[in-house]
Amino acid sequence: MIQAFLNDAEKKSITENAVKLWLRELEVMAFEADNVLDELSYQLLQKQVEKMKTSSHSPKAKDWVLSCILSCKSIMRRRNMANTMKKINAEFESMNQRATDLGLQSIVQNAPIATHISTETNSIRSDPIFVGRDDDVSKVVYMLTRIPQDRTISIVALVEMGGMGKTTLTRNVFNHKRLKTFESHIWVHVSQTFDPIGLYNKIHSTLTPTTSDRVERVEHEEIILKKLQEALRAKTYLLVLDDVWNEDVLKWETFINNIEGVSSKEGNGIIITTRSQKVASIVNPFYIHRVNGLLDEQCWSIIKRKTFDGNAEVPPGFETIGKEIAKRC
Incomplete structure (x- = not known):
């Protein structure tokens, strides 16, 4: 539902700064929620693999100990995941209230359709900076x-x-x-x-x-x-x-x-x-x-190469600021 809303908003000509800020924050939250779903899928797959391993051979003492350790880790993961979900749900409620206060639904619905202008692409262009996508x-x-x-x-x-x-x-x-x-x-x-x-x-x-x-x-x-x-x-x-x-x-x-x-x-x-x-x-x-977002370090490496022409020597103070910018990319 969020993705559909964002796609609809992206096609519209939104001019109010408060609404633009709200949409950017919603995009970030959508990424966080998507990461939780990915993590849940991974944990389910891991659980199925462990179950298959357990059923494929007779239990031994060391296997029993290992099973206990894995169970403890699984409980910790579930607890952390539950806390993350609660946090995201609370943030969504807050965002929803802000949307109501802004009258955002009406703003997006009544905004004029923006003409999508995109630059013609090709297969020839060289991409000298290609990070984190191998x-x-x-x-x-x-x-x-x-x-x-x-x-x-x-x-x-x-x-x-x-x-x-x-x-x-x-x-x-x-x-x-x-x-x-x-x-x-x-x-x-x-x-x-x-x-x-x-x-x-x-x-x-x-x-x-x-x-x-x-x-x-x-x-x-x-x-x-x-x-x-x-x-x-x-x-x-x-x-x-x-x-x-x-x-x-x-x-x-x-x-x-x-x-x-x-x-x-x-x-x-x-x-x-x-x-x-x-x-x-x-x-x-x-x-x-x-196509998920890059890690903060990967974003920083791109910013550094574009800003300083690949020079490893970054002026004092710039690295802290640059990494903070990378987190917000």
């Missing part, structure tokens, strides 16, 4: 190389709010050496207007570069799909659809069915990046990857 790259690359038995395409969705590094992460995945096995690599920036004919044309122009400055747009779906079929008939492809906002299920299903039909080969991959969890669900991905 595990994310490995996970997404692995998922793209696994094609489910009931599908010809492996669709992976990267989801999180703007500015979290989805495009940078996708660029590093797109250019990964393990994915060079795809015979065609296609990068398309989508943005707020989901125009299937326009997307087909962009894909086709990527596959068939021309020396002319002007590329004629094909307006008829049948014609452009046949052109794509000629270009991709016997090839595997990796397609990036960057910054997707479309929430029309029928429009998406029609688009993806057409894309599946242009290649006769199995083992294709599609990467979707989006700010919306709803969009991520609509695209029916094989795997959804949440």
Whole structure:
């Protein structure tokens, strides 16, 4: 519910500073709540693994002692988790009261729809500072190389709010050496207007570069799909659809069915990046990857490299201030 509210607020033109501050604080709380859910999932999985280990062999004295220790640790974890939940719930109640005082529901509902302006992205740009995302790259690359038995395409969705590094992460995945096995690599920036004919044309122009400055747009779906079929008939492809906002299920299903039909080969991959969890669900991905925030130290290392040109010598007093800024990033 919070994520849906934030996504709705992000599309609106919010001008009041008090409301902007409230929204930023809500984003932070959403991250904290999400981390609790991740921790709960991890603990449940760990408990299942321990149960399997216990049932697989006869109990011994040392196993009994180890079991007691693990049980104590588990109790401590549950108590800490319960305290964290109580704290978050209390903060939510406080935030809810502030929202009522601000009349925030009415402000967001009545705010004009902001035109989403996004910069055209590409797969070529170099990202000299790439910190803390190596595990994310490995996970997404692995998922793209696994094609489910009931599908010809492996669709992976990267989801999180703007500015979290989805495009940078996708660029590093797109250019990964393990994915060079795809015979065609296609990068398309989508943005707020989901125009299937326009997307087909962009894909086709990527596959068939021309020396002319002007590329004629094909307006008829049948014609452009046949052109794509000629270009991709016997090839595997990796397609990036960057910054997707479309929430029309029928429009998406029609688009993806057409894309599946242009290649006769199995083992294709599609990467979707989006700010919306709803969009991520609509695209029916094989795997959804949440692009979580970086650690404070990782944020500080980025700030340091950008501010001091990678110089390890930080002027006195700047490190304390820089680390405090990193915590708020």
